[in-house]
Amino acid sequence: MRPAAAPGLAALGREFAKFGTVGGLGIVVNLAVFNLCRTVTGLPVVRCSVIATVVAIAFNYLGLRHFAYRDRDRSRRSRQVALFAAFSAVGLVIENGVLYAATYTFGWDTPFQNNLFKFLGIGAATLFRFWSYRAWVFRALLPGDTSDTGDTGGANGTGSTSSTGSPTDHGEPSNNTSNPAAYHPETTAPPP
Numbered sequence: 001m002r003p004a005a006a007p008g009l010a011a012l013g014r015e016f017a018k019f020g021t022v023g024g025l026g027i028v029v030n031l032a033v034f035n036l037c038r039t040v041t042g043l044p045v046v047r048c049s050v051i052a053t054v055v056a057i058a059f060n061y062l063g064l065r066h067f068a069y070r071d072r073d074r075s076r077r078s079r080q081v082a083l084f085a086a087f088s089a090v091g092l093v094i095e096n097g098v099l100y101a102a103t104y105t106f107g108w109d110t111p112f113q114n115n116l117f118k119f120l121g122i123g124a125a126t127l128f129r130f131w132s133y134r135a136w137v138f139r140a141l142l143p144g145d146t147s148d149t150g151d152t153g154g155a156n157g158t159g160s161t162s163s164t165g166s167p168t169d170h171g172e173p174s175n176n177t178s179n180p181a182a183y184h185p186e187t188t189a190p191p192p
Contacts, residue, residue, distance in 0.1 A: 015068070019130055022063035027122055030056035034118055038111070045114050046100050049121075053095055057088045069138035080137055087132040094128055095121035 034052035037043060043051075061084055098121030102108045108117065 015134065016130070018068035019064070019134075022060055022068050023126055023130075025063065026056045026060040027119075029059045030122060031115065031118065035111075035115070038114070045103055045109065046096055049096050049099050049118055050092065052118075053092045057092070061088075064133065064138060069133075072138040083137045084133070087129065087137060090132070091125035091129045095125035097121065098124060 030052045032052075033055045034049055037048035037051050038045060041048065061081075095118075099114065099117045102113065102117035108114075
């Protein structure tokens with residue numbers, strides 16, 4: 001492993017740990033509300049799951065905004081909330097689609113099976129949410145001073161350019177010579 005890649009991987013590890021902390025608490029909230037709803041209301045299992053997912057989404061937004069991504073761009077809050085809601089809705093469909101298929105397609109409808117497939121759905125949706133939240137919702141602020149690379153802000157404020165005028169920010173769309181070791185998770189979305 002190149003020494004230049006180590007700080008990027010360490011930053012990604014710290015980010016994933018914070019996301020995981022919020023997500024872990026969100027899973028507890030999700031499963032607690034799900035089981036409470038199932039036992040108290042008598043609603044169908046998938047409807048209880050959707051209610052629990054919505055409660056967990058609200059919990060997760062607050063945790064991500066104020067803990068995991070508190071240093072991220074806050075300038076466009078309404079856009080951020082709209083994107084969070086849109087990607088959360090896709091995650092809701094993924095999560096509850098797994099439970100729906102298990103319950104209504106395969107007939108696996110015991111409390112244990114409901115919780116198992118709810119948990120598996122949460123896991124599948126979490127992978128999607130981690131990618132989408134960090135790439136689109138809680139975007140990193142580009143550093144104003146990148147003296148370690150000698151970069152200056154790009155013309156549109158979205159990238160940086162070296163002294164030769166070539167893009168050096170991995171997130172720059174015209175960066176055709178990107179290097180995985182140059183990936184900076186704290187400032188850019190992951191490469192495709």
